[in-house]
Amino acid sequence: PSKSAALHVDLCKATNSTDALQYLLQFARKPVEAESVEGVVRILLEHYYKETDTSVRLKIASLLGLLSKTQGFRPDCIVDDIINTLCNEKSHQVLAQLLDTLLVVGTELPDSPAVRQRLVQVSCKHLSDTYFGVRNKCLQLLGCVGTVDAPLSKDGDGPVRDVQSIISDYFGDQDPRVRTAALKAMACRLLSDDYEQVRSAAVQMVWVLSQLYPESIVPIPSSNEEIRLVDDAFGKISHMVSDGSWMVRVQAAKTLGSMLQVSPHFLEQTLDKKLMSDLRRKRTAHERAKELFASGEFSSGRKWADDAPKEKLDTNTVNLIASGACGAFVHGLEDEMFEVRIAAVEALCQLARSSPTFAEKCLDFLVDMFNDEIEEVRLQSIHVLRQISTHITLREDQLDTVLAVLEDSSRDIREALHELLCYTNVSTKECIQLALLELLKNLNKYPTDRNSVWKCLKFLGSRHPTLVLPLVPELLSTHPYFDTPEPDMDDPAYIAVLVLVFNAAKSCPTMPALFSDHTFRHYAYLRDSLSHLVPPLRVRTHRNQLVDQAQLFLQQSLNRISTIQNLEAPGAQDLLNFTIRDVQRLGHLQTQLSGAADFCATYLRCQLLLMKVSLVNPLILEETYKLEFLYGGLENRQIATIHHVRLQAKALQLILSARTRQGLDPLISSCEKFLQEIEAFQRSFLTELPHLHDSFVDKLLELKPRISACSSVELVKILQTTLRQSGLLQLRLPEQIHRATATIIEPTGESDNPLRFTSGLVVALDIDATLEHVQDPQNTVKVQVLYPDGQSHVIHPKPGDFRKPGADRHRLITQVYLSHTAWTEPSQIEVRLLLSYSSASSSLSSSKHLGWSDSSDGLQSPEAVVEGTIPFSKPVKVFIMPKPARR
Numbered sequence: 001p002s003k004s005a006a007l008h009v010d011l012c013k014a015t016n017s018t019d020a021l022q023y024l025l026q027f028a029r030k031p032v033e034a035e036s037v038e039g040v041v042r043i044l045l046e047h048y049y050k051e052t053d054t055s056v057r058l059k060i061a062s063l064l065g066l067l068s069k070t071q072g073f074r075p076d077c078i079v080d081d082i083i084n085t086l087c088n089e090k091s092h093q094v095l096a097q098l099l100d101t102l103l104v105v106g107t108e109l110p111d112s113p114a115v116r117q118r119l120v121q122v123s124c125k126h127l128s129d130t131y132f133g134v135r136n137k138c139l140q141l142l143g144c145v146g147t148v149d150a151p152l153s154k155d156g157d158g159p160v161r162d163v164q165s166i167i168s169d170y171f172g173d174q175d176p177r178v179r180t181a182a183l184k185a186m187a188c189r190l191l192s193d194d195y196e197q198v199r200s201a202a203v204q205m206v207w208v209l210s211q212l213y214p215e216s217i218v219p220i221p222s223s224n225e226e227i228r229l230v231d232d233a234f235g236k237i238s239h240m241v242s243d244g245s246w247m248v249r250v251q252a253a254k255t256l257g258s259m260l261q262v263s264p265h266f267l268e269q270t271l272d273k274k275l276m277s278d279l280r281r282k283r284t285a286h287e288r289a290k291e292l293f294a295s296g297e298f299s300s301g302r303k304w305a306d307d308a309p310k311e312k313l314d315t316n317t318v319n320l321i322a323s324g325a326c327g328a329f330v331h332g333l334e335d336e337m338f339e340v341r342i343a344a345v346e347a348l349c350q351l352a353r354s355s356p357t358f359a360e361k362c363l364d365f366l367v368d369m370f371n372d373e374i375e376e377v378r379l380q381s382i383h384v385l386r387q388i389s390t391h392i393t394l395r396e397d398q399l400d401t402v403l404a405v406l407e408d409s410s411r412d413i414r415e416a417l418h419e420l421l422c423y424t425n426v427s428t429k430e431c432i433q434l435a436l437l438e439l440l441k442n443l444n445k446y447p448t449d450r451n452s453v454w455k456c457l458k459f460l461g462s463r464h465p466t467l468v469l470p471l472v473p474e475l476l477s478t479h480p481y482f483d484t485p486e487p488d489m490d491d492p493a494y495i496a497v498l499v500l501v502f503n504a505a506k507s508c509p510t511m512p513a514l515f516s517d518h519t520f521r522h523y524a525y526l527r528d529s530l531s532h533l534v535p536p537l538r539v540r541t542h543r544n545q546l547v548d549q550a551q552l553f554l555q556q557s558l559n560r561i562s563t564i565q566n567l568e569a570p571g572a573q574d575l576l577n578f579t580i581r582d583v584q585r586l587g588h589l590q591t592q593l594s595g596a597a598d599f600c601a602t603y604l605r606c607q608l609l610l611m612k613v614s615l616v617n618p619l620i621l622e623e624t625y626k627l628e629f630l631y632g633g634l635e636n637r638q639i640a641t642i643h644h645v646r647l648q649a650k651a652l653q654l655i656l657s658a659r660t661r662q663g664l665d666p667l668i669s670s671c672e673k674f675l676q677e678i679e680a681f682q683r684s685f686l687t688e689l690p691h692l693h694d695s696f697v698d699k700l701l702e703l704k705p706r707i708s709a710c711s712s713v714e715l716v717k718i719l720q721t722t723l724r725q726s727g728l729l730q731l732r733l734p735e736q737i738h739r740a741t742a743t744i745i746e747p748t749g750e751s752d753n754p755l756r757f758t759s760g761l762v763v764a765l766d767i768d769a770t771l772e773h774v775q776d777p778q779n780t781v782k783v784q785v786l787y788p789d790g791q792s793h794v795i796h797p798k799p800g801d802f803r804k805p806g807a808d809r810h811r812l813i814t815q816v817y818l819s820h821t822a823w824t825e826p827s828q829i830e831v832r833l834l835l836s837y838s839s840a841s842s843s844l845s846s847s848k849h850l851g852w853s854d855s856s857d858g859l860q861s862p863e864a865v866v867e868g869t870i871p872f873s874k875p876v877k878v879f880i881m882p883k884p885a886r887r
């Protein structure tokens with residue numbers, strides 16, 4: 001039956017308005033085809049004319065708007081009917097809804113001038129309604145379908161006027177919501193309205209117009225000057241940074257940051273409070289009197305005001321940019337509300353990133369914000385300066401102000417500053433000396449900042465090799481004639497100096513000639529122990545290994561594995577074992593390839609487990625989830641390869657369960673689920689199937705007609721034969737691949753002193769860890785505590801415990817509460833970080849359809865969500881000692 005007939009039958013059944021409303025609500029949940037829309041609309045309109053209840057008419061009006069949006073349906077055939085319903089409607093709410101429906105119709109028919117003209121006339125007719133909602137919808141309709149040059153009359157009888165003048169009548173409407181709607185309908189002049197929502201809407205609309213028509217030329221009032229529309233809008237919005245409402249000030253500051261097309265001279269004016277007229281600074285009377293004094297011309301005193309300025313300065317007439325807009329960012333950065341200051345800092349960042357000259361001019365203002373009383377403002381200004389650091393070079397006085405922040409007690413502030421120094425350019429070797437001295441003071445005062453300080457010096461050295469070169473003899477305490485004492489390699493400050501020097505030496509080939517013998521020994525030691533901080537140098541050591549050679553070795557290993565014809569070939573397991581060992585060692589030697597090497601080793605381990613499936617089959621699935629969720633940068637081909645391995649593991653699981661399971665019904669159910677899994681794989685990775693030639697799934701798809709019709713026992717035999725005949729699927733690495741890693745800094749696990757607390761009570765254990773290449777850590781990272789008696793607790797850190805000091809890096813600083821019954825001796829607990837995953841968090845949408853969940857028959861059902869955790873940090877052992885409570 002047609003949709004309209006079904007709706008007609010339902011509405012005829014209704015004995016009262018409540019029943020009719022229920023039928024309409026049920027109908028609204030069902031889709032309607034384009035060819036049925038007109039019939040449904042006729043049924044709805046027929047019932048509309050008979051209905052006396054307002055809520056039912058309101059629902060019908062809403063449905064008319066929804067049906068008008070149906071793809072493939074042109075609503076011009078129902079315009080007359082909807083307009084006719086407006087004439088007799090008494091309810092204001094229903095009128096507003098009908099006008100909203102006409103707004104939808106006008107949007108769907110942009111190429112019909114006749115319809116648009118009728119809609120404008122209808123909206124003008126109802127503009128005098130007493131209900132603000134009706135006036136709002138009329139103004140929206142005028143703004144959507146009206147044209148500026150269309151002559152019309154508001155009441156049909158009065159003088160001919162245009163849309164713009166009619167809308168302007170409602171700038172002074174008594175209801176602020178109508179004033180807001182009027183502003184959104186066209187360009188507004190109400191930036192000085194006494195209602196802050198109106199001013200807020202005005203700022204938005206001025207910005208929209210400036211983005212739509214940036215190059216339009218507009219005249220300056222009371223002047224012969226003309227400027228670009230975007231420049232004029234920039235001046236008006238700049239003026240709003242001094243608004244009486246702090247919310248409007250925040251919005252204005254944020255809006256300025258997105259106006260990237262503004263002229264440079266207008267942009268620079270926001271940093272200067274001096275008034276500019278015609279973009280030339282007007283000298284004050286005091287300055288002109290000083291000039292007269294210097295020239296020897298004095299006032300005679302005989303004539304009144306003969307020394308007055310020759311021209312008067314009217315700030316409201318001739319200046320191209322409003323006086324309140326001068327120094328807009330200066331006002332914003334000095335605002336009493338810290339939200340405004342943060343918005344001004346962020347806006348400066350956006351504008352400075354697109355203009356190197358403006359970045360240099362606003363540098364001093366941003367550096368001054370490092371001394372703000374609010375920590376959030378200081379932190380944001382540091383982040384902003386880091387983002388524009390490529391455009392600027394710090395002078396010594398600026399660097400001195402920046403480095404003063406290292407005294408801050410907030411770890412977040414200090415680490416943000418370390419991150420800033422990683423990307424900052426300095427001008428002189430004295431700046432390098434100053435930065436090193438302050439960082440070593442920081443290291444001495446806050447030893448927990450050690451890794452962050454070392455990393456900072458690594459980038460500082462690599463960015464300024466020529467400035468570090470003249471400082472090397474002083475930094476390493478070398479002498480051209482005398483041997484100097486060998487420094488202590490356990491001193492973190494000495495390691496910090498070496499990290500600076502070695503990274504500078506990478507691009508300065510003359511620097512190693514200044515090293516002493518023990519410096520070369522220390523380089524070899526640090527190259528092995530801190531390879532992520534010390535780069536390879538062409539010096540007197542045999543430990544260097546080029547990354548491209550390691551990359552070639554990795555690819556050759558994968559090519560060698562691809563020669564295995566099937567998983568039961570003689571020597572296949574041995575070759576896999578040796579290759580896994582070589583790849584793992586390569587990852588330890590070359591940290592740049594650790595992610596790729598570890599990914600390859602895990603993939604090859606999955607293939608090895610497939611050979612030993614009778615013993616370790618459950619481990620294969622766990623390894624495939626590691627491959628999918630622990631590594632970033634994977635492309636669709638790698639995701640398909642991982643799911644292919646998982647499909648093989650499912651097939652093996654089905655074969656094993658068929659041998660051990662009693663009864664035929666469970667086997668039939670498992671086979672049906674496996675067939676669904678094959679179809680899901682084919683749907684999700686259709687584009688990758690050509691690359692899976694001669695693979696397990698390729699052979700299954702060839703046999704699909706046969707396996708769809710065969711019995712469960714025969715399907716198991718086919719799977720067993722296909723698995724034996726399938727070759728190993730070659731792994732192709734993407735351009736960039738990163739492994740999600742976590743390093744626990746605190747606790748170190750090196751202390752032998754137990755953490756003592758009273759049995760039954762709790763003690764807080766501080767956790768400090770760095771996370772690399774983790775997506776959405778607030779929802780995926782957990783802390784696990786393993787007690788000696790086998791108990792395991794998993795703790796979910798709060799979102800506020802995570803910081804983001806840099807791209808692809810996060811910091812976790814939290815507390816874990818421990819509790820236990822009394823022990824006789826101190827014992828160790830293990831603390832480690834887990835990465836949780838579910839099928840919904842896959843990096844590609846295709847893998848969302850391939851989830852499995854545990855079920856009673858050993859297999860897992862498709863379309864379900866898999867949830868689990870992966871350990872991705874080394875466990876740290878901590879001594880604890882719960883003591884019995886004193887009586």
